Structures are given as structure tokens and as C-alpha cells.
Amino acid sequence: MTGREGGADLAPPGPYDPVVILVRPQLAENIGTTARAMANGGLFHLRIVAPRDGWPQERAWYASSGAHRILDAAEVFDTVDDAIADLHRVFATCPRPRHVVKPVMTARGAAAELRAVSDRKLRSGILFGPERAGLDNEDMARADVLIRYPLNPRFMSLNLAQAVLVMAYEWFLTEDTTPERELMTNETHVATKGELENFMSHLIRDLDDSGFLRNEQKRPGMVRNLRHFFTRGEVTEQELRTLHGVVSELTTGRKARS
Template sequence: MTGRNGGADLAPPAPFDPVVILVRPQLAENIGTTARAMANGGLFHLRLVAPRDGWPQPRAWYASSGADRILEEATVFETVDDAIADLHRVFATCPRPRHIIKPVMTARGAAAELRATSSRKLKSGILFGPERAGLDNEDMARADTLIRYPLNPRFMSLNLAQAVLVMAYEWYLTEDTVPEQYLMTNETHVATKGEVENFMTHLLRDLDECGFLHHEQKRPGMIRNLRHLFARGEITEQELRTLHGVVSELSRARKIRHTK
């Protein structure tokens, strides 16, 4: 599907530039204007999580003002977990974070972090929530860092494309500025969100078996707290393998005790 003018001649995408992830977007026009905002700031990778009206939607192309290639290359996922599984860092826009223990950055600070992550050849993404309500607690539990724009506290309302444009603009300004900081991983690598989620599945299964999560009302909050803990920093694949071994050994020891 292409726009009426064939689209702008956008530069080939850089593989480690940030991914813009729209979670449950509701209007095709907002997806189109998001692509336009991304093109303004030199971003290319667009992912859609469970768009309300399906995909593709012709009205998105009409609203994109020629950012056709971004829409043509956009990928669709059923869940946030699927959309971030291959990423190493995940940021989430959040106007009013409540009851969450996570680092919170301005758009400018987050853009600098995104540029540093890209320079290290790690993949990152930014979650943007549905137009009406924004990201929910389960969505934000998947992110390691929240982004809050320093706007007029009496009126902080942005539409979806405006929110994306702020980040795209700040990203574009960081092109020549890379913080001199990196994580030495030696022979391992920073774990992807998919690897972390695999460990979480292992951990939660054993916690269910031992009865730690037996309280039905408290269970969702306890699981979110565990997700926040493991999403807060850059955990390595080697560290996850060690934790897998710890959980497996604890489970084995518990079963041995029960059989005696």
C-alpha cells in the first residue's frame, strides 16, 4: 500500500535506531501522523501492538504526508511482550507515574540514553499508549525506564503524534552527543526482553508450585513487582543463566525434602 504521491525518499533505516511501539492504537489517522512525526526526527522503525481496527488501514497513509515507507515497513504484534522480545532497553511514556518504582527521565535525558544504547549496537524501543487512557500498569511493568515530559503542569495533554514528535525531535538533536559510558559484558551480552521473560516464566512457575503466589488478590501486584525488579537495569544473559540455575536448584531441593 502506498500514498498518493509515492511517499518521501526516506533514508535507509539504521538497524539500532529506536523502535516506536504504539500499544493498542485506536485511529488510523493517528498512526499516519505518528509516522510523519517519526520521519521528522529521523526515526524509521514502527511497531503496532493490537491496533483496534486492524492493519493496514488506508487512512493512515493519507495522514502520513508522504511517510509511506515507515507505514509499509511497520510490523504488527499481538502483545507488548511479543513486540519487545528482541529489544535490550525499553522506555515507556507516562504522564503521571503512580505506585511504580522505576527511573523516570525527561525526553531529553531519555534521548541521550537511546543514542548511547544505539551506539553500543543494542536495540531499544519506546512504548506509547492508547489515545484515550495511555499505558496501563501491565504495559509499564515491561519497561525499564519511564519518560515524563516537563510540560505545563496545568495542561499536559498531548495527542499521540505530538508525544512521538517530542521524542523524535530530542532523538534528532542527540546525533553528535554520545555519553561516555558503557556496560562491560566480556563474553556474555545484555539480555533481551525475551530472555528476561523466559526467566520470569521459569521463576513464576516455581513460585506457584511452592505456594508463594497463592494469594489471588495480591498475586498480580507481586508479579508486577518482580517484573519491575528485573526490568530496572541491564541484566546479562550469563546472570540470567545463573538465576535459572538458582531457581532450578531450589526447586530440586524442595522436592527432595518432600520425598523424605
Template structure:
């Protein structure tokens, strides 16, 4: 069941961790996992003894175009076979167990996975069956456990959600997207000279209309106006609009003044 038409052109990027689903129960969940993997740049999927066998058409219907991940997925009889060629293995663990191992958050685990793959070593992440999760024998094969710090009153995740959290953290561990940006569309942030030009325009018209007639308060009022425009990233388009507003207000005042004297 390979080479399906219409699938996304997914190309593995470097050395990424293997996602290992241990005894998955529903084909739809496997497909949803492939979709989550593709979102976060994980491309290698292994299945350990899927309940209903493999392949299953329903998985491809749930993958939303991540077909190639499913096409390349390998099936193994046990966890030992699935991890035999890997150097490091982590296991997701939703509940406390009587096991002595390092426990990482998803973010901490992703950072270690990046360091491991950066050295050219193979690594994988074990995810357990939908109902019960990994058992103690499964986790015994892992170097460390990964637990998600979620609401302790409700920590229930479906399989694809659990994979999505790790995929997201894996991606973000090497992503350079600024945490905050300002969308300016086709405009640009105004520079200090453009801001100063507008403030001079505004101040001149405020002087003309008498708004700044109190000489004692005038410096503080002008500073307050300056602070207002300086603390935000005003765009050039916004400044052009404000210039137009000030000009039209001044023009309207002058027209009213002529009408009153005529």
C-alpha cells in the same frame, strides 16, 4: 500493502530507536505518527494489537508521504513480543503511577537513547493507547519512564504529538544547527574594515554639515555612532545602502547651498 507510489524516499539513518504503539485505536493516528517519526529521523514502527487490525488504508492517507514507515511496520500480539529483540525499552508516562523507575524528560531520554544506539544496542519507546495510555503491566517492561514537563494544568497530547516530541528531541540530540543565525541572503556580514570605511564616510559628512561642530562632544558622539553599527551584524548590502544615503544627503545639501547663493 507495500511499495506505494508517491511516498517519500525515507532511508533509515544508523541505529535509531523503535517506536512501539501499544493498542492504538485509530488508523489515522498511526499514519500521523509515521509522519512525525519521519520528521525526526525515526524509521522503525511496531504495532501491538491495533484495535481495528492492520493494515488500514486510512493510515496511509494520514502519513503525508511517510509510506515506507507504514509499509515496514510489524504487528505483535503483546508488548513482550514487540520488545523481545531490544536491549533497552523506555515508556512514555503522562501521569504519576505507583512504580519505582527512573523518570526522564524527553530531552534526557533522547540523550540516553543516543548513547544506547551509539553502542550498537537496540532500543524502543512505548506509547500507549489514545484514551488511557500505558497500563502498569506495559510499563513494567520498561527500563525507565519518560514524562514531558508540560503545563500541569493541561498536559493532554494526542498520540502523534507525543511521538513528535520524542522524535524532535531525538533529532536535536545529534543536530549541529546553530541556535541562532542571521539570514543575509546573497550578501555577507561586513568586516571591520568595511564598517570603518563607512564610519569615516559618515563622520566626514557630519563634520561637513556641522552636526559634529561641538568639539567637546564630538568624540562621544562619534563613539555612539560607532557603537550603533558595531553591535549589530551589518551586511555589506546594508552598508552600501547607507553609503548611498549619506552621499545623497550630502549632495542634496550642496545643491540647496548653491541654489541659496545663486
């Protein structure tokens, strides 16, 4: 099996989704891992400007982890001007703007702007520079907006696929509806207040029988502490059933030993 066989069944690209433009990329493996990063974030248009070792390169397909369709459809151009000629807005990633007067956005801000451009049915692209030096001043002069990632200022080095993945991730989040927090309950459910109160009654009854709550003065506070403990998180119905069994076993086991 060659690197081009098989591959993931990727969704067809939207006509106004941003184009990822790799300017003078040096290694086929980096182009392949870039395609993988694009697929992760739902970006499918890839253009390659003056790849150092030509195109196509079989090693890119091997490195793409199944993102073959992106590489199959990739377009190759001789110059940046050729690659962006049909676009309406161009963004360029730039770790250190060098004497350039242009708007600078974070990846998140740029993703929101790219989504707005797409919603207006305009075509946009994002320039990513060569692995060793990044985009030069002539490349950045073609862009409307520069993108600078807010990273650790003491170490901002990213490889090509990482740089693309940051933008692809932020692009994906602009329409993602995944809740920021949820409890995975699998085949059970979060216990209702009634189920929780049923367990508390069971627990308190047995604690009274065992003498644990014999101090009448401290009993209300001890019961409240137990109630706070079980209401602090989202206890599931399955967990309550287990706890019912624990309390019952402790009670019957103690009686059996006496």
C-alpha cells in the same frame, strides 16, 4: 492516486535506532501522523500492538504526509511482550507514574540514553500508549525506564503524534550540529571592521560638513554613539553599501536644493 503511492525518499533506518511502539492505537489517522512525526526526527522503525481497527488501514497513509515507507515497513504484534521480545532496553512514555518504582527521565535525558544504547549496538524501543488512557500498569511493567515530559502541569495533554514528535525531536538533537544562532546573509557577508570604518569615515566627514557635529565638546561622544550603534549588531556589506548611498544622496540632495 491512493494514499500509498509516492511518498518521501526516506533514508534507510539504522539497525540500532530506537523502535517506536504504538500500544493499542485507536485511529488510523493517528498512526499516519505518528509516522510523519517519526520521519521528522529520523526515527523509522514502527511497531503496532493490537491496533483497534486492524492493520493496514488506508487512512494512515493519507495522514502520513509522505512518510509511506515507515508505514509500509510497520510490524504488527498481538501483545507488548511480542513487540519487545528482541529488544535490549525498553522505555515507556508516562504522564503520571502510578505506583511504579522505576527510573524516570525527561525526553531529553531519555534521548541521550537511547543514543548511548544505540552506540553500543543494542536495540531499544519506546512504548506509547493508546490515545484515550495511555499505557496501563502492565505495559509499564515491561519498561526499564519511564519518560515524563516536563510540560505545563496545568495542561499536559498531548495527542499521539505530538508525544512521538517530542521524542523524535530530542533523538534528532543528540547528533544535530546546527548552530544555535547564525545570521542569514544570503549573497552578502558580514562587514569587516575595515568596511565598517570606511563607512564611519564617510558618515562622520559628511556630518562634519553639514555642521551636525559642530559642537566640539559633544562631538567625541556623538561619534562614539554612532560607532556603538553600527557595531552593536552584525552589519552586512550590502547594508553598508546602502547606507553609503543614503549619506551621499542626502549630501548631494542638500547641495542641489541650496
